[in-house]
Amino acid sequence: MKNKAKSEYWIEMAEEDMKDAAISLKNNRFPSAVFHSQQCCEKVCKAILAFLGIEAGKTHFPSSVIELMVIRGNKYQMLNKDIETLERIVALSKVLESQKEFPRYGWEMVDKIIMPSEIFDANKTNSFFKNAEEVVKLGRIFLKGF
Numbered sequence: 001m002k003n004k005a006k007s008e009y010w011i012e013m014a015e016e017d018m019k020d021a022a023i024s025l026k027n028n029r030f031p032s033a034v035f036h037s038q039q040c041c042e043k044v045c046k047a048i049l050a051f052l053g054i055e056a057g058k059t060h061f062p063s064s065v066i067e068l069m070v071i072r073g074n075k076y077q078m079l080n081k082d083i084e085t086l087e088r089i090v091a092l093s094k095v096l097e098s099q100k101e102f103p104r105y106g107w108e109m110v111d112k113i114i115m116p117s118e119i120f121d122a123n124k125t126n127s128f129f130k131n132a133e134e135v136v137k138l139g140r141i142f143l144k145g146f
Contacts, residue, residue, distance in 0.1 A: 003050045007143060010047030014040045014136055021129055030125040031116030034096075035103035037125075041093040044139035048086070051143055052076060055061045060100070063093035092131045092138075099128070102146035 021036035043061035049055070054069055056062045067090050070076060071083060078086075107114040 002053045004143075007047040010043045011136075011139060011143070013015055014047065014067035014139070016041060018132060018136055021132060025125060025129055028122070030120035030122065032101040033125050034099060034120050036120035036129050037128045038099055038103065039095040040132040040137045041096045044135045045093055047139060048089070048142060051146070061097050063090040063097060066090055078129065082142060082145060085138050085145075089135055089138050089142070092135050095131055096128055 005044060017036045017040035021033045021040065024030070024032035024036060042060060045066055046056050048070075049062060052070060054065065056065050059065065065131055066086055070078075071086055071090065102119055103116055105113075106116045107119060
């Protein structure tokens with residue numbers, strides 16, 4: 001069963017993460033900005049799943065759930081433009097989801113840890129932030145279309 005109210009809560013939380021990402025980016029706290037951008041994308045994907053009546057459960061890869069349960073096979077009989085929007089959301093979200101725990105914990109090597117601040121610079125972070133902004137915009141467009 002579709003859950004429009006729950007999807008709105010997910011979108012609201014995603015927008016809060018975007019605000020946190022923007023503040024972190026402005027203050028050159030790049031790992032934090034990437035983390036909040038990543039969280040934003042996850043929440044937009046969970047909003048879409050909730051809207052469609054799919055319980056995502058505890059996952060940090062909800063874009064894969066959209067890809068497997070919604071896009072492939074198109075069991076929801078969506079218009080091509082809606083499928084294209086979801087495909088774009090999934091592609092952008094996967095880029096951020098692929099960062100996994102790096103924004104929080106860095107990259108652990110045998111004898112050291114590469115710090116998150118060494119991994120993420122202004123250019124990379126701006127790119128991730130723009131991805132998340134587009135995911136929010138597209139998520140809103142998708143949800144308004146129904």
